[in-house]
Amino acid sequence: MRQITLALILSTTLLAACSDSDDDSPTTPTSPAPTCTYSVSNTTFSLSGAGGTATFAVNTGSGCAWSVTNNASFVNITSGNSGSGTGTVTFAVGENPGATRTGTLTVAGQTITISQAQNDQLFGAWGGTVSKGSGCPASLPASVEWSGTFRRTSASATELQISLPAAGVINQTLPVTLNGSNLQFFVPIDTLYTFNATLSSDRRSLTGTFSGGACSGTWNGTRR
Numbered sequence: 001m002r003q004i005t006l007a008l009i010l011s012t013t014l015l016a017a018c019s020d021s022d023d024d025s026p027t028t029p030t031s032p033a034p035t036c037t038y039s040v041s042n043t044t045f046s047l048s049g050a051g052g053t054a055t056f057a058v059n060t061g062s063g064c065a066w067s068v069t070n071n072a073s074f075v076n077i078t079s080g081n082s083g084s085g086t087g088t089v090t091f092a093v094g095e096n097p098g099a100t101r102t103g104t105l106t107v108a109g110q111t112i113t114i115s116q117a118q119n120d121q122l123f124g125a126w127g128g129t130v131s132k133g134s135g136c137p138a139s140l141p142a143s144v145e146w147s148g149t150f151r152r153t154s155a156s157a158t159e160l161q162i163s164l165p166a167a168g169v170i171n172q173t174l175p176v177t178l179n180g181s182n183l184q185f186f187v188p189i190d191t192l193y194t195f196n197a198t199l200s201s202d203r204r205s206l207t208g209t210f211s212g213g214a215c216s217g218t219w220n221g222t223r224r
Contacts, residue, residue: 072103
């Protein structure tokens, strides 16, 4: 009887151990996160002043995410603002209405430098001298320095932001009529003055005349 009882106890213990072992679920191993490295196909772009588009590739491993940070106000990302794995980014710039400009994009620690030439030597910063001639009020100085910026505001419109501190004209923005190498604009001082000038062949200097009422004189300027 004792042998039968001992056998029953051992059998029950073994069954319980087997039952506990069967309940344990196997552990699924966790895959390590991918190590991501990034490169780009081109880090510098030089675009014409007329504008255009360009594309570069972002190279990385599968599952590696990236996004573009645009640090240039004149650049527009048209596709590929973000992605995962290898992809492409396309950007566009419009006509440059001023001096040469440079901006950057940043992608996963990579810096892409974008430079755009000016579309016309006229557009940008200028300075020169206005000299009065005959018939001008004595209150006007014999000559004054002027500075300003020519820029295009649309496909057919140009403007000049001009400063003539000695004549009391400070930061006026004036529409400019541009006909080839000839330009004209009007400045109100003590009366309305008409300024005409002819650009040099490289469009980096000008000479001209002005008149208003009985007053007339000459003026000149150079691209800075």
